[in-house]
Amino acid sequence: MSMMKKNYVVETIRKAQMVEMLANGKRMDGRAPDEHRPIKIQTGIIQKANGSALVTLGNTEVIAGVKIATGTPFADTPDKGLLVVNAEILPLASAYAEPGPPSEDAIELARVVDRGIRESEMVDLTKLCLIEGKSVYTVFVDVNIMNVDGNLFDAMSYAVVSALRTAKMKKYVVEDDKPKATEEEIPVPVERIPVSVTMARIGDALVVDPMSEEEAAMDMRITITTDDDGNICASQKGEASTISPEKVLEAVDLSIRIGKEIREKILEATS
């Protein structure tokens, strides 16, 4: 997260070591440039939530919780349910995080992840409609960042996807033009699995799944989200810097390849 870079100064010797090691294809923690840290996904950890997931990417730790209720749809999409994705970088998570309304980093985080979910049509929002124009399911996914060690984008994305895939909601039926809750529990209509892959540029190299120290040394970050068919459904370049078109395409190809691998992991953890 750029939040780390604003305040955390990486030691010159460490940065030099990073660049030197990268020239030999290795990173400070022994990873290859295109290797991500071990991903651990645990679902159903918050029983009061409709769905939840704890995701750890190395030391980065996030918890996503899904709460589903019913409400009125937006005026311009009367036949679609509501899906809202929020993030909070808790003050617990880092010495540089402050309590209060979401920072520009937290907002960017939530919006990028939300775009990946929405554009990929992960959840068919028309299936969340009960009475057009009057009553729809409302799905809120709130993400608590518990410990920051780089790459909040991907950690949050995997947590939101895992929580939605394993979420259960009360089935409502329409009676007398009013929604009525039944005792039946149904899954959220998840059609596809968007997977985001974030890369940081250090020197000339692109490294996948940067940890905090690498983010402090990077001069550019790019996140690319792909869907099950290898299409790009969201992308965001971060940091005030430039990137060549060739590098962008390199990042896209990395993201498609690695995205596929991570999709398998998510499927496994959420079946």
Add this chain to the structure above:
Amino acid sequence: MEPKRKLIGDDGLRQDGRTWDQLRPIKMEVGLLKNADGSAYIEWGKNKIMAAVYGPKEVHPKHQVLPDRALVRTRYHMAPFSVDERKNPAPSRREIEISKVTREALEPAVIVEDYPRTAIEVWIEVLQSDGGSRVAGITAASLALADAGINLRDLVVGCSCGIVDGKVVADLDDTEDKEGSGDMPVAIMPNLNYVTLLQVDGIYSREQFQKAFELAIEKGREVYAMQREALTKKFFGDGQVSTSSEEEAE
């Protein structure tokens, strides 16, 4: 008016099978968060709470700095998904009040004079809430303060007691808290035997008050034993302990 349903059965057992003086299952673990200076996680019944401490650290904004002691900041916050109906992430009046009484419960234990011109920040995040979350939060926060190595006079531990179906019971869960007729969170410094948190919600006769109050303190001491265990596990492991200074630098 609808008759209130009975929360204690004819067999004297509560909705979850506990007796009047039984605590819910409690688990604690110290030091799970890597960035925080100190941290502790607690599961108390269905409550799931993470507490973290950062500090001592510089005070921002600078004008709030205290020249002769540390400024203690505390935030009790509930995750939107922690309760039955999604809670807006912005702090509610309830959370703001709980943040204040939590700070006032913990601060007496912190030797603030040892850290002038600094801030000590305590962050309590409720991931799942089910009655008694404020005392559980205080209990975890105290562990986090000890884990961070801040000079403390004592640990702080809490427990909530109340009245259900006219009887004094220990450790109310969410249902008992909502449908019962009294809730009394109490926190103490167990070795010094001082009360640092006391709130009363409901109506108690003089005897009921004394019974609930003393029960809360008694149960608090049981929880204190678990705090000790959690800290011992992290710092002293199961191995032999050396008290020799032979190997230390002068």
Add this chain to the structure above:
Amino acid sequence: MIPGDVIATGDYRYGSYVEKRGDSYIALRIGLAEIGREGIKLNPMTGPYLPRPEDEVIGKVIDINGFGWVIDINSCFDGFLPASFVFGREFSPSTHDLTTKFKVGDIIGCRIESFERSRDPQISIRGHGYGKIPKGEIIKISPTKVPRLIGRRGAMINMISERTSCDVKVGQNGVVVVTGPPEGIVKTAEAIKMIENETHAADLARKVEEHLGGTPVGT
């Protein structure tokens, strides 16, 4: 000991992290207590670094202003190294460029010159062995473990240095810089980790020595 525990009762002299209540001596930190010739001592196992004058520390330059360098010394307060300490009394912001000496991100070995309650700690690099550290592996440990890492009269740190053929600079603030052969650096890092995790072990020195093996690296 856990904060609030009674270490002993009676009449003793006592040091930091201990409080006297009546005739009981109470621990204020998680740590190991001992009662010796100098009275009651509590060795804390966790806690921040608070600067003391004369402490040798390893810091990181995090900011430069007109009059000196701001140094992160792994404490709640940043240290300040006045430009006049380095350039001398003729220093003036218009004639001297501070970045020629130290830049943001540089690691320096230095000393806490003074620490008054109302100001940030003042740093000095006057003396042998201080100044910019141009290379090495940076390892961070809890400041409370530094005495263990150094050992009595340097016994532990010298032993590690010998066995790994590495130069190990230890700052009182918990920052360690290791230089030497790559295998030596790996072994040093392992030894340091052992000391951090098993501070309470009765025969730590022997364990570390055993782990490092009998023959120095590189011979």
